[in-house]
Amino acid sequence: MSLFRTELRRLSKRRFTRYMTLLGLLVLAAVVVGVFFTNQKIGADQLAQAERQADQQYQEQVRWSEQERAACEQAKTAGTATDGRYPPDCSVITPPPREEIKADWFLPSTFDFKETFDETLIPFAAILALVGFVIGASFVGAEWSTGGMMNLLLWRPKRLTVLLTKLAALLTGILAVTLPAAVLWFAGFWAVANFRGSTEKMTSGVWQSFMLTGVRGVVLVLVLTTIGFALASLGRHTAMALGGVVAVMVVGQFGLGILLSMASVRFAEAWLLPTYALAWMTKTVTLQDWNACNATYYGECKPATMDITWQQSSVLLSVGVVVILGAALWAMRRRDIS
Amino acid sequence: MPAVLEIEGLRKTYKSRRRGTRNALDGFDMRVDAGQVHGFLGPNGSGKTTTLRTLLGLIRPDGGRMALLGHEVPDALPTVAGQVGAIVESPQFFPHFTARDTLSLLAGAGEVPAVRVDEVLELVGLRDRSGERVKTYSLGMKQRLAVASALLKNPKLLILDEPANGLDPGGIREMRTLMRTLAESGMTVVLSSHILGEIQLICDSVTIISLGRRVAFGPVDEVLAQHSSGAVRIRLEAVSDLPVATEALTQAGIRVTGHPDHLMLAGVDKPASVTRLLAEKNLYVSELAPIAVDLESVFLELTATAPVPGQHRQVDESMKVGGTGQPGPAGGGWGA
Ligand SMILES: Nc1ncnc2c1ncn2[C@@H]1O[C@H](COP(=O)(O)OP(=O)(O)O)[C@@H](O)[C@H]1O
Numbered sequence: 001m002s003l004f005r006t007e008l009r010r011l012s013k014r015r016f017t018r019y020m021t022l023l024g025l026l027v028l029a030a031v032v033v034g035v036f037f038t039n040q041k042i043g044a045d046q047l048a049q050a051e052r053q054a055d056q057q058y059q060e061q062v063r064w065s066e067q068e069r070a071a072c073e074q075a076k077t078a079g080t081a082t083d084g085r086y087p088p089d090c091s092v093i094t095p096p097p098r099e100e101i102k103a104d105w106f107l108p109s110t111f112d113f114k115e116t117f118d119e120t121l122i123p124f125a126a127i128l129a130l131v132g133f134v135i136g137a138s139f140v141g142a143e144w145s146t147g148g149m150m151n152l153l154l155w156r157p158k159r160l161t162v163l164l165t166k167l168a169a170l171l172t173g174i175l176a177v178t179l180p181a182a183v184l185w186f187a188g189f190w191a192v193a194n195f196r197g198s199t200e201k202m203t204s205g206v207w208q209s210f211m212l213t214g215v216r217g218v219v220l221v222l223v224l225t226t227i228g229f230a231l232a233s234l235g236r237h238t239a240m241a242l243g244g245v246v247a248v249m250v251v252g253q254f255g256l257g258i259l260l261s262m263a264s265v266r267f268a269e270a271w272l273l274p275t276y277a278l279a280w281m282t283k284t285v286t287l288q289d290w291n292a293c294n295a296t297y298y299g300e301c302k303p304a305t306m307d308i309t310w311q312q313s314s315v316l317l318s319v320g321v322v323v324i325l326g327a328a329l330w331a332m333r334r335r336d337i338s
Numbered sequence: 339m340p341a342v343l344e345i346e347g348l349r350k351t352y353k354s355r356r357r358g359t360r361n362a363l364d365g366f367d368m369r370v371d372a373g374q375v376h377g378f379l380g381p382n383g384s385g386k387t388t389t390l391r392t393l394l395g396l397i398r399p400d401g402g403r404m405a406l407l408g409h410e411v412p413d414a415l416p417t418v419a420g421q422v423g424a425i426v427e428s429p430q431f432f433p434h435f436t437a438r439d440t441l442s443l444l445a446g447a448g449e450v451p452a453v454r455v456d457e458v459l460e461l462v463g464l465r466d467r468s469g470e471r472v473k474t475y476s477l478g479m480k481q482r483l484a485v486a487s488a489l490l491k492n493p494k495l496l497i498l499d500e501p502a503n504g505l506d507p508g509g510i511r512e513m514r515t516l517m518r519t520l521a522e523s524g525m526t527v528v529l530s531s532h533i534l535g536e537i538q539l540i541c542d543s544v545t546i547i548s549l550g551r552r553v554a555f556g557p558v559d560e561v562l563a564q565h566s567s568g569a570v571r572i573r574l575e576a577v578s579d580l581p582v583a584t585e586a587l588t589q590a591g592i593r594v595t596g597h598p599d600h601l602m603l604a605g606v607d608k609p610a611s612v613t614r615l616l617a618e619k620n621l622y623v624s625e626l627a628p629i630a631v632d633l634e635s636v637f638l639e640l641t642a643t644a645p646v647p648g649q650h651r652q653v654d655e656s657m658k659v660g661g662t663g664q665p666g667p668a669g670g671g672w673g674a
């Protein structure tokens with residue numbers, strides 16, 4: 001217990017932890033503020049304004065089609081209408097019906113809490129997962145590379161206990177930031193919806209779904225933190241974890257993506273890790289293959305699809321954590337420390 | 339006296355895929371009794387740090403047994419770790435923390451009361467600088483901090499790997515006093531060093547290691563006596579008598595080196611025999627001084643690392659015991 005508390009103290013004393021956390025929280029705040037200023041509440045004024053704009057658009061269409069029809073007829077009588085610029089029958093040039101031009105199109109964007117809050121949890125989880133990853137990597141990486149780990153092991157010779165306690169302290173710290181941040185995030189968007197949108201139609205089912213998405217977001221943050229920690233412990237250097245991930249992302253993912261698309265592999269995204277992170281958050285990601293066209297009865301093209309579900313993602317995340325953390329623990333047990 | 343530290347037949351082999359294997363420790367033995375200041379001597383690369391690391395569970399030995407405070411290690415390390423304070427090799431700390439934070443975190447991890455932090459800062463003379471980041475410390479100050487961290491547990495056994503590194507002369511003297519004080523208070527101190535004058539001044543006993551094996555051990559004066567070469571310097575009343583004396587002594591089987599005003603004799607068992615021999619030839623000795631050997635010459639002799647003019651000795655060219663006894667790079671080298 002004393003070791004756990006000490007490690008928690010070490011974590012919070014580190015400047016890197018503080019700055020990174022602050023940076024992450026600032027980015028999150030900026031997102032909320034940005035959404036606040038790019039949305040508006042829809043009232044009678046906005047509706048009337050949109051209606052006016054739709055009318056205007058309709059008038060424009062009418063004017064334009066009349067001009068065109070006149071030009072068409074003129075060309076026909078002049079006998080110059082052979083270049084296919086105009087249809088044979090000029091009367092088909094008509095404006096679209098008024099009801100096809102929807103006033104909705106001219107409404108300013110608005111924040112509907114029920115529709116949109118779910119999606120905001122994706123950047124929330126992504127930003128905090130990134131913060132967790134680098135803090136996790138630097139927390140143990142710096143310990144290794146500065147000899148702090150060796151010093152600590154002279155006091156607490158049980159290596160696995162030391163490493164796991166450090167990890168527990170790290171996850172506790174990250175959780176202590178993530179949970180309040182999630183509450184603030186929720187409150188922030190509730191306020192945005194209140195002032196710049198609507199908070200209507202919130203049923204208990206919607207609440208539950210938001211809660212579950214939030215929980216999955218927190219799990220994602222913890223998983224990435226653990227992976228950052230384990231990689232840095234394995235490489236005994238912060239840079240190892242960061243470098244490793246950059247290598248995996250740049251070479252492994254972008255490279256793989258380009259290669260797969262060049263080889264026109266079906267559902268290339270199914271090989272890319274971010275797809276699974278996204279599926280984890282949104283429950284399913286549907287990939288489409290436009291090359292495989294399932295023609296419908298009407299001759300319309302429906303792409304072949306493939307669903308990636310959050311269950312598949314959960315398998316991937318679990319296997320990733322078990323393998324990487326397992327390797328880190330094994331190395332901790334076996335390797336000489338010098 | 340009970341042994342505080344016991345090592346028998348310790349082996350450690352470093353394997354490198356490219357360069358084969360290296361026996362850093364090759365059946366090393368060591369024993370330190372309670373309450374002593376024990377010097378652990380050896381040339382660079384002889385295996386001192388490897389021994390201490392292995393003892394403290396940082397690296398895994400390939401053979402042999404070790405015990406600390408009567409407990410077999412590494413198995414019992416969790417039991418004894420609280421009573422063994424150690425610094426291994428150059429001190430390393432997280433550079434952005436202050437000395438006080440560093441110690442306070444260690445104290446927290448080891449369940450040592452926080453007041454102890456101030457006590458050890460005072461002891462090593464860092465009290466007024468303890469609020470500064472370790473990054474800004476000089477090597478000597480880091481060394482002091484390392485000693486402070488080892489003392490934090492108030493250990494029964496204190497192990498210091500080259501603690502005098504980077505210390506100023508005053509610091510070395512303070513460290514010496516500190517160690518004597520600690521030993522008097524009942525702490526056992528093991529001190530690895532190659533500063534032989536220091537060891538001779540403050541240590542009760544020594545272990546000398548060369549290429550991973552023990553070449554000498556015991557109380558300092560015993561080691562000196564065993565390896566004193568029986569050198570004696572004599573002067574005669576008349577300098578003109580020196581050649582006659584040389585002849586007489588050489589005939590008696592004593593190695594003699596002539597100097598303008600005195601003679602150096604080697605391999606003398608009893609100085610009295612020299613006096614008698616010369617008196618029989620009517621030569622009268624005005625001065626007869628057995629030359630005291632110092633630890634440095636014993637060390638150089640035992641490890642065969644004395645400099646030879648015109649040669650650049652390489653680090654692994656030192657004495658290997660149990661082999662031919664000849665210095666040479668053959669033993670323990672890469673690819674052996
Ligand atoms: N991690 C390592 N890998 C390979 N060889 C090592 C390692 N650590 C030490 N050695 C070798 O073991 C020998 C003993 O080193 P060491 O114990 O550090 O000597 P010293 O007596 O100077 O402290 C040296 O030859 C050194 O090169």
Ligand SMILES: [Mg+2]
Pocket residue numbers: 386387388427499
């Ligand atoms: Mg060393």
